[in-house]
Amino acid sequence: MPSEQLQVLTALDVAKTQLYHFTAIVIAGMGFFTDAYDLFSISLVTKLLGRIYYYEEGSPRPGTLPPGVASSVTGVALVGTLAGQLFFGWLGDKMGRKKVYGMTLLIMILCSLASGLSFGKSTTGVMTMLCFFRFWLGFGIGGDYPLSATIMSEYANKKTRGAFIAAVFAMQGFGILAGGIVALTVSAAFDQAFKAPAYSVDPAGSTVPQADYIWRIILMFGAVPAALTYYWRMKMPETARYTALVAKNAKQAAQDMAKVLNVELDPEEAKVERLAQDKGNSFGLFSREFARRHGLHLVGTCTTWFLLDIAFYSQNLFQKDVFTAINWIPKAATMNAVHEVYLIARAQTIIALCSTVPGYWFTVAFIDIMGRFAIQLMGFFFMTVFMFGLALPYHHWTLRDNRMGFVVMYSFTFFFANFGPNATTFVVPAEIFPARLRSTCHGISAASGKAGAIVGAYGFLYASQNKDKSLADHGYPAGIGVRNSLIVLGVVNFLGMLFTFLVPETKGKSLEDAAGENQDNGVEPHKEPEAGHDRTVPV
Template sequence: MSTSGENNSKVLDALDVAKTQMYHFTAIIIAGMGFFTDAYDLFCISLVTKMLGRIYYTHEGATKPGSLPPNVSAAVNGVAFCGTLSGQLFFGWLGDKLGRKKVYGMTLMLMCISSIASGLSFGKEPKAVMATLCFFRFWLGFGIGGDYPLSATIMSEYANKKTRGAFIAAVFAMQGFGILAGGVFAMIISLAFDSSFKAPAYEVDPIKSTVPQADFVWRIILIFGALPALLTYYWRMKMPETARYTALVAKNAQQAAADMSKVMNVELQSGQRNADQTMDAKESNKFGLFSKEFLHRHGLHLLGTSSTWFLLDIAFYSQNLFQKDIFSVIGWIPEAKSMNSIHEVFVIARAQTLIALCSTVPGYWFTVALIDIVGRFAIQLMGFFMMTVFMFAIAIPYNHWTHPDNRIGFVVMYSLTFFFANFGPNATTFVVPAEIFPARFRSTCHGISAASGKLGAIVGAFGFLYLAQNKDPSKTDAGYPAGIGVKNSLLLLGGINFLGMLFTFFVPESNGKSLEEMSRENEESNRDVNIA
């Protein structure tokens, strides 16, 4: 047993001290394009939600002609998150059972097919179109869900311990470019189809302002999400299995060394695989997932990663999904009757693009630059704290910020909450679960943590979209007063961010430590050698 343990140790030590080289950056692009696609697909729906209402719910008898009913809006926005949660659990588990590489291509192909199918949603009645769209977006989310644990785990297992945090964070930072690309592409398509590109003064019902080309616009925007995934499918299939999975889970140190030598310039030495490795597998796999030993070693860690991701995603996805409502309140998005439906998509996309460009994307890359210097814990704690401060700073004097003279200040404050989400827990909650659990559970535990986050996103998508639409009971008119529901939402989100700050104390610092040191697998290996 000692021979195989020593061979594994040589392979892992070589990976920990390997110099940063071209293949590391190649892996970031290959894995990162999955997240680029994930973000595009998840957030592009919020760009076309209002258009869907104007196309399919302008008939007489609609509760609010030209708008999706609250239950339909929540379903269209949130069903992908339900699929994502399921995919994170399933593919996370499968990645530990079959290997990272074998599962990696399945998720990408499922995303491609579902993106195209979403844009081709069909039906004679509005309800049928929405039901078809929700069905395909569920499976789109299912594929996206698999990308979370697999991309994080693959990148963590390829990286050296000195720059591992930056590499994993860089993969996740591609999400910012995906959000940005969604806004830019929607603007381009809007410009292409809105020939006059003026905001006609349609002081009439929404039916007259919904132009025939609108049905093409939302479909093209959704279908485009398949393109970046297709472009990286071939390269994903060429990636070798990670050396850590092969050495620690498959128990083949020789193959691990051979695989890494093909793609990285590192000196890996290993002896011949011997029969004792079968016994070594049994020795090192002494405890299972959720056994007493696992809960003793990693129970609080899993609670910390899951709870912080859950609380973070309630706030983060709620902000993204109802930001169009906030922009309407402050006047960035005029009333629907003042412009046609395609121009409305342009205006919403422009607002999202500005937020992404000025706060979302910079926040991600601040994390990439500083995570291996400052550490994960400090960045996450600081991010939750600043999000709490800015949420309350917006919500408490809400009437002040929505006054026409103060709208620019409102947008700046709102943007800063996005900046500190991404230069904070939105990045670190993705990084840490890929570093602190044993290799044989790493993908599964990351999937559980990520699924907890998507449960939070579902709470945000369904619960907060309703809360933001609550009517003031003191009013008797048909419409609700602007901002009443949004203010309550922001106050509650501030409290949720504060809870996230508290639960961060359950999450260990992994900066500068090897994966085996954090997961305590080196203790198991040493024990095996001593037994031998």
């Protein structure tokens, strides 16, 4: 027998799209804008850090970060993000979404500024301080994942909920794009003001002293959008689903949502009390009941996000090598350090503009039409196809006349990652778990993704140590096993496609229906889908 549904939740489910929806998207989305800027901007300045801090006097080559330092600088924020996702995901269910939401933003603001102010008496001191602050920056970023997804899902109506959550995540694309634009602007300004000779002319002079300001400004700029968002984030009321279903304060939930929806709502305090006494919906995360109802769902969200991030973050690390191979970025000996930052930023901005950003917004446009399952399956499928399409005839693509074709196909893997699992793995965990465990389970799923990102980052570092003379003969860096790495990523994407079958479809359902909270026994009877109807999965 179905449980009673609160009027305030029904009102949210059927509410027409209005200003408060878009306000919530912008407020939550600016957090993701900042997240992406902070996580990916480091890749724009790692070569510059090597030139500044690891140039050896009299060396015929520019300075480069040692492998251990490079992996620490780029990977430590991912480790912090994983920890933050687990901690703040749990805290969001214990203390409430709003109370924790401001903490994550403050950490991001302070650590963005501190990263750019990393000083030390030695190179080791500077790198140690940078890694320390980037870990805590990642910790704050990690909290934004479960909280933003949960808040948006609990504010949205059921008809367009997928698009709203995906739109929050799509702000990540603009954050990546902004990182490239800021780096372009700063490096162009410094290149004009402090023109240095090409490295081949004067090895020591190709990195002007003022270049040390560039990476600091780029990293510190991440505090700006976070600071601009803080006031509005603190003005958001707590979500009605947390207030009513978790905190059991029906009156406050009705008052908050009456202001948001501009309607009169009955607090229904007696109904909340009856729901609170329903033992069928009071199981914990580590209970047998949770395992029975949602165990496979959690396995599905964790494995698909884990596999997706192995591929997605590895692809991002491949970019510099692809750019070099097609001469978007000339050899270091032909340009000064500042100009190198400019060219790296230009190349990554073009990729973001042409494939990454459009992919996100295709998901926003189609997720409530096609459904989460179809988009995720399609994305993994095409990522697999394009990876193998690049890897199997690899030597064909390395010929000079075919290199642009390689880049076009490579760009399609970014497009279908974002018009696919990179968006849906964020959306679904915010919909299929009970309100009292929603933020925690999203945090666990997201942390699994960051574990995959760490595997991808360090796996790529390992692959970069494998010498491959055949690649060098075709103009690729000898240390990168590109073909073998692409094959591995193709297999990873194929596995992601298989594990997608563990993830239920939530299109058109209320959060309570998707999580099974509207059923006394927590299980809907299985129904065979009719022709033309959505696939039905027991929850």
